[in-house]
Amino acid sequence: MIRTVFRYLCLLTALANAGGNALILLLYRPIFKLVGAPLPADRFAFTGVCALSFTVGIMAFMIYRNPEGSKNLLVGAIGKALYCLATLYFYYLGRIHWFYLTFGIWDGVFATVFMLFLIHLVSPNLVTLYEREVLPGVARPRTRKALVLFYSLSGNGRGAMARVKKGLIGAGYEVDEKRVHAREKVFHFPFKLFEFLQIAVRAIVRIPAEIEPLDITADHPYDLIVVECPTWFVGMAAPMEGVFRDRANHAIFAGRDVAVVNVCRGLWRRTQSMTVSWLEECRANVVAAKAFATPGWEPARTISLFVFLAAGAPKKPPWLGSLLQPPMLGEESLAKLERFGAALAERPVAAEGV
Numbered sequence: 001m002i003r004t005v006f007r008y009l010c011l012l013t014a015l016a017n018a019g020g021n022a023l024i025l026l027l028y029r030p031i032f033k034l035v036g037a038p039l040p041a042d043r044f045a046f047t048g049v050c051a052l053s054f055t056v057g058i059m060a061f062m063i064y065r066n067p068e069g070s071k072n073l074l075v076g077a078i079g080k081a082l083y084c085l086a087t088l089y090f091y092y093l094g095r096i097h098w099f100y101l102t103f104g105i106w107d108g109v110f111a112t113v114f115m116l117f118l119i120h121l122v123s124p125n126l127v128t129l130y131e132r133e134v135l136p137g138v139a140r141p142r143t144r145k146a147l148v149l150f151y152s153l154s155g156n157g158r159g160a161m162a163r164v165k166k167g168l169i170g171a172g173y174e175v176d177e178k179r180v181h182a183r184e185k186v187f188h189f190p191f192k193l194f195e196f197l198q199i200a201v202r203a204i205v206r207i208p209a210e211i212e213p214l215d216i217t218a219d220h221p222y223d224l225i226v227v228e229c230p231t232w233f234v235g236m237a238a239p240m241e242g243v244f245r246d247r248a249n250h251a252i253f254a255g256r257d258v259a260v261v262n263v264c265r266g267l268w269r270r271t272q273s274m275t276v277s278w279l280e281e282c283r284a285n286v287v288a289a290k291a292f293a294t295p296g297w298e299p300a301r302t303i304s305l306f307v308f309l310a311a312g313a314p315k316k317p318p319w320l321g322s323l324l325q326p327p328m329l330g331e332e333s334l335a336k337l338e339r340f341g342a343a344l345a346e347r348p349v350a351a352e353g354v
């Protein structure tokens, strides 16, 4: 639905830019006279601007025809935004007639539409994942072997995956575990303040970590992979992102059923979206995405996280007593994770050809 609306908006601006500019070039004298605008001082520059705007219309038409294949063209929104800003600036200075301002506003609106469309196209369709507990798996024979692939710095994700594994085994799956290890020494816990700052800065500027080879071949026997990733500074933990940045690992997920689990103090949406996006890029069949936050009340939970990271262990310092919120998932979440594992084992098979 959203895609259809965006597409028709692209068609609208395609017609306006391509058709409108051709019309203006042909009939600019009567049109300018009608709106009371002075004739362009430099007819060559005026023709150049119209021709440029015409090509933007053609570009919008190409986006309308094939949005997914035109993601790069959507960056053309920057051109529209710059034209809008320049028009606003010269109108503010009183150097141009209001007639030109309408074109600037039009381009400003469509720069926003283009950017929203780009975000929509590169974002995973999480809504489908929320509609059901588990979506159907690919139509291929089940080996009933699963792999849980996780990165865990302080142990929370490891505990979460242990319960998913329990649920899967209880439902008749054989499960292997693969813990992701970063190559760089800085990624260990507990860490010193300087190490934490290094991890923090890298996480903020999104530099993924180099990881030890996973040693999983593309023809692995798993019919299901459960990928777990914690949140680091409102995004994926660097070592887990490192798994996907190495394109050699994409074959592990291609054409396979993959479920996503994210753990965090509270901010999981972006991490989940990033993890699912990566898996979609690997052409995995994402069957479910679940996120779990540590229990407690805010702002004590956030402060407790920093205290835990600094102290390197829970319930420290003891004098903070009940103010300290637990850094690990509660039993309620863990029980859900176990049921999730069982539900994954029982996931339906997609109809042939889907």
Ligand SMILES: Cc1cc2nc3c(=O)[nH]c(=O)nc-3n(C[C@H](O)[C@H](O)[C@H](O)COP(=O)(O)O)c2cc1C
Binding pocket: 151, 152, 153, 154, 155, 156, 157, 158, 199, 200, 203, 230, 231, 232, 233, 234, 235, 263, 264, 265, 266, 267, 268, 294, 305, 309, 327
């Ligand atoms: C460097 C770092 C940054 C973090 N940033 C966030 C954050 O932005 N939002 C959040 O909800 N949790 C954040 N957390 C908390 C972790 O997501 C949470 O502690 C998680 O349970 C860690 O899982 P692990 O023990 O398996 O490593 C951060 C933790 C670390 C170590």
